[in-house]
Amino acid sequence: MAENVVMSMQPVSRKTPWQLLLVFLVLIIFITVLGLFYYESQKKQIKKEKQDELMAIANLKVSQIVEWRKERLADALTIFDNFLLAPYVERLLQDPNRAEEKHQMLTWMKSLGEAYQYEDILLLDRKGNVLLSISQKNGGIETDVKGLVLEAARTRKIIFSDLYRSKASNRIHLSLIAPILRQEECGPSDIGVALLQINPYDFLYPLIESWPTPSPTAETMLVRREGGEVVFLSDLRHRKDTALTLRLSAGTPNLPAAIAVNGKKTISEGIDYRGEKVLAATRAIPDSPWFIVSKVDKEEVYAPIRQRLWNVMLLIGLCIISAGAGVILIWRRREAEEERRYRQYLEETVKERTGELERSNRRLEASYRDLESFSYAASHDLREPLIVIEWSSGNLLKKYGDKLDDEGREKLTTISEKTRQLTHFIGDLLSFSRVSTREIEKSDIDMEALAKNVAEEIKATLGDRNLELEIKSLPVAWGDPSMMRQVVINLLSNAFKYTRREETARIEIGGTEERAETIYYVKDNGIGFDEDASEKLFSLFKRLHASEEFEGTGIGLFIIKRVIEKHGGRVWAEGRINEGAIFYFSLPVGPRG
Numbered sequence: 001m002a003e004n005v006v007m008s009m010q011p012v013s014r015k016t017p018w019q020l021l022l023v024f025l026v027l028i029i030f031i032t033v034l035g036l037f038y039y040e041s042q043k044k045q046i047k048k049e050k051q052d053e054l055m056a057i058a059n060l061k062v063s064q065i066v067e068w069r070k071e072r073l074a075d076a077l078t079i080f081d082n083f084l085l086a087p088y089v090e091r092l093l094q095d096p097n098r099a100e101e102k103h104q105m106l107t108w109m110k111s112l113g114e115a116y117q118y119e120d121i122l123l124l125d126r127k128g129n130v131l132l133s134i135s136q137k138n139g140g141i142e143t144d145v146k147g148l149v150l151e152a153a154r155t156r157k158i159i160f161s162d163l164y165r166s167k168a169s170n171r172i173h174l175s176l177i178a179p180i181l182r183q184e185e186c187g188p189s190d191i192g193v194a195l196l197q198i199n200p201y202d203f204l205y206p207l208i209e210s211w212p213t214p215s216p217t218a219e220t221m222l223v224r225r226e227g228g229e230v231v232f233l234s235d236l237r238h239r240k241d242t243a244l245t246l247r248l249s250a251g252t253p254n255l256p257a258a259i260a261v262n263g264k265k266t267i268s269e270g271i272d273y274r275g276e277k278v279l280a281a282t283r284a285i286p287d288s289p290w291f292i293v294s295k296v297d298k299e300e301v302y303a304p305i306r307q308r309l310w311n312v313m314l315l316i317g318l319c320i321i322s323a324g325a326g327v328i329l330i331w332r333r334r335e336a337e338e339e340r341r342y343r344q345y346l347e348e349t350v351k352e353r354t355g356e357l358e359r360s361n362r363r364l365e366a367s368y369r370d371l372e373s374f375s376y377a378a379s380h381d382l383r384e385p386l387i388v389i390e391w392s393s394g395n396l397l398k399k400y401g402d403k404l405d406d407e408g409r410e411k412l413t414t415i416s417e418k419t420r421q422l423t424h425f426i427g428d429l430l431s432f433s434r435v436s437t438r439e440i441e442k443s444d445i446d447m448e449a450l451a452k453n454v455a456e457e458i459k460a461t462l463g464d465r466n467l468e469l470e471i472k473s474l475p476v477a478w479g480d481p482s483m484m485r486q487v488v489i490n491l492l493s494n495a496f497k498y499t500r501r502e503e504t505a506r507i508e509i510g511g512t513e514e515r516a517e518t519i520y521y522v523k524d525n526g527i528g529f530d531e532d533a534s535e536k537l538f539s540l541f542k543r544l545h546a547s548e549e550f551e552g553t554g555i556g557l558f559i560i561k562r563v564i565e566k567h568g569g570r571v572w573a574e575g576r577i578n579e580g581a582i583f584y585f586s587l588p589v590g591p592r593g
Contacts (some may be wrong), residue, residue, distance in 0.1 A: 020331060027323040035316040042312075043305045048300050051267045054281035055211065057269065058294040061220055062283045064207055069160065069288065072198065075116050076158045076178040079194045086182040089123065089192045092131050093223050102132060109134045119173070119199040123180075125192050126153045142167060145175055149193050152177040156190055163200060163233050164222070164586070167246050172243055174198040200234075205243075208292075217276075217297035224289045225250055225261035232257065233290065238274055248273065252284065258282035260291035404589065440480045440566060447484070447520065448474040451509050454488045458496055465505060467496075472510040475518050478590020484561045490556040491522040491583055498526035498581070517569065517586040524582075528575040537573055 001248070034498040073431035079085065091101045109121045113134050123132040128146040130137060141149070144164060152159045163176040176196040182189050211218050219237035223230050241244070251257045254270035260282035272295060274277045280295035451471050459467065477484060492507070499505035502525055529537070538561040561571050564585045575581030 007203060024323060027327075028320055031316055031319045032322065034159060035312045035319075039312045041225065046305050047301065050279060050296070051281075053213075054279060054294050054296065055267055057220065058281040058283045058292050060212075061208065061292050061294065062285050065204070065222075065285050065290070066287070066293070068204065068207070072116075072176055072196075073113070073158060075559065076118045076160075076194075079178040080158055083181065083183045085180050085192060089131075089180050090182065092123070092427060093125060093191065096131060096364075105132055106134060115291045117198075117202050118196050119202070120195075120197040122195040122197070123192060123339075124149055124195055126150075126190060128193070131192070145177075145195070148177050150177050153190050153193055157183065163244065172200055174200060174204070177591075205234050209237065211446050215296060215300065217300045219295065221257060221293045221295075223257045223260060223291050223293060225291075230257045230261050232273075236273070248272065256282060256293045256295055257291075260284070260293050424439060440483065442567075442590070443481060445477040445479055445481050445484055447477045447488075447511065450481075450485060451488055451492075454485065454492055455509075458489070458492055460475070462496060465500075466503060468504060468506045470506075470508045472508070474509070474511045474520065475513040476590075477518055477587050479567050479587055480563075483566075487560050487563050487585065490560050491585075494556065494583070495522050495524040495526065498528075499524050500526075501527060513589070515589075517588055519584060519586045521582050521584045523580065525580040526578050528579045528581050530577055536573055 001437060048459065053255060056488070088101050088105055091098055092105065096102075105123060109123070109132065112118065113121050120133060120135045120137065122130055122134075122137065122141070124130055126143055128149045145161070148159050148161055156179050159177040161177070163172055163174055165172050174197075176198070178194045178196070179190045180192040180194055182587065184190045208220050208222050208404065211220065217238075221236060222233040224233060225231070226247075228250050229247045230250050230252075231244065232242050232248075232361070234243050236242045236570055248255060248257065250258050250261055256267075256270045256272060256278065258270060259266065259270065263284065263285055267279070269277065269279055269280050272280070277298040278295040279301050280293055282294075283292045286288075287291060287506070327565045451474060455469055455471065459469070492509075494509045499507065506525045508523040509521070510523070511518060513519075564571050564586075564587070567587050569585060569587045571583070571585045573583045
């Protein structure tokens with residue numbers, strides 16, 4: 001009997017939870033496959049959206065240029081069909097010095113030029129000699145243009161020239177040549193020619209160079225084919241003074257401009273005139289020898305895709321950690337259930353071993369308390385595996401770095417950095433949670449002493465950096481001391497971080513007291529920011545700099561805003577790029593003692 005009791009009191013065996021491990025493995029595979037599938041679908045979607053955007057922009061440019069050419073031809077047509085001009089021109093041909101006709105014609109020509117942005121309008125006879133010019137141009141016109149004038153007079157048709165560079169002025173022009181006709185019994189006959197000169201820099205080039213969305217690399221180019229070459233007709237975004245001067249072979253493989261002049265309307269990946277890989281849309285402009293190329297660097301196209309990859313990897317990691325935590329929770333609950341049954345069995349069968357049962361009960365009660373607090377501690381416990389990962393990767397890099405290749409060291413470094421970032425991120429989230437849920441307990445705060453204390457704590461972690469810190473006389477604040485300490489810590493940490501590149505970091509802390517509020521500021525000489533982005537600074541997870549440049553999670557300034565607004569105050573910032581920044585916050589004045 002006693003022997004049976006002893007056997008029944010043996011501890012519960014801890015078997016390896018193979019079923020749970022299998023479930024965990026299946027979850028890892030499922031989460032990974034689902035994440036990669038999502039990433040691939042996002043990658044295709046982003047690329048398709050960029051292709052559609054490029055083709056839409058190319059089509060828009062083509063339609064705008066076609067419409068602009070139609071408007072210019074319509075201007076020329078008003079001259080071509082205006083038989084009222086013929087008598088004035090005839091009288092000028094008979095007597096070029098007739099003052100009244102010259103005045104009336106010049107007035108009409110200037111009005112036309114100002115209304116439709118023509119650089120110059122010239123009235124010519126049939127041989128191309130200048131009769132009148134709104135720019136007071138005397139003498140003859142250039143040989144190439146004169147040939148077009150003679151052809152227009154001979155054919156009695158409007159001619160729209162291509163872009164050309166004037167040999168006399170070295171400026172680029174377009175010309176519209178419209179014959180001036182006289183109505184006779186046998187039909188119309190030409191007596192002169194109107195030459196309308198267009199400066200492409202007034203409208204055409206700005207139209208081509210504009211891009212409807214912000215982009216650091218995108219551009220639109222106007223090109224044409226001359227023999228076996230591609231001629232770039234407009235200035236380029238990444239290379240100036242190239243209009244009608246830059247020429248490349250029309251047979252250059254994968255050159256978007258070459259693809260365009262070879263008559264292909266397509267979206268393609270290629271290499272542009274800089275040697276950069278680009279995604280380009282090409283279109284021909286109807287009724288002209290011109291072609292449009294709209295392109296953007298592949299690096300810019302795929303930057304969001306790489307960001308999505310990191311986001312997906314982070315999400316996969318968090319899901320795996322959550323799945324692991326869930327499996328551990330289920331395992332521990334199963335163990336607790338087994339021990340609970342074991343305890344009940346012992347109570348029923350081995351009453352004489354009360355002491356041992358009491359110790360078992362205490363262990364079980366401790367396990368129950370752990371289980372009850374597990375839900376609350378889950379977010380805190382996430383830090384532990386992250387710290388282990390960070391320590392292990394750093395230790396591996398330290399001990400075996402010389403035995404790894406560059407790729408191995410780089411991957412270990414990346415693991416360590418990303419783990420450190422996630423640890424900081426969890427810490428910031430916990431800080432945000434505490435700030436959001438904690439009640440404010442206000443009292444008078446010696447802000448000057450608080451600033452000095454926080455500054456000394458942060459400076460102790462910065463090593464031998466050259467710092468000039470000036471803490472001016474600060475008025476007493478009315479608020480929650482611990483929350484205001486968090487505000488000062490976040491502001492000073494930002495100032496020390498963003499002055500890191502300066503040879504001497506200069507940081508100033510000051511404040512003033514007004515009738516209804518007390519205003520404090522932290523000023524630095526760091527990298528600053530664009531004032532157009534100042535509204536985004538205090539938004540959750542918003543960052544103006546990549547994590548590779550400056551570490552951070554985008555929560556610190558949001559916490560500042562949340563704390564100050566809970567106190568009934570306000571926050572704002574001023575700055576300029578590479579000229580430093582000033583962060584302000586205000587607090588309502590407290591009760592006067």
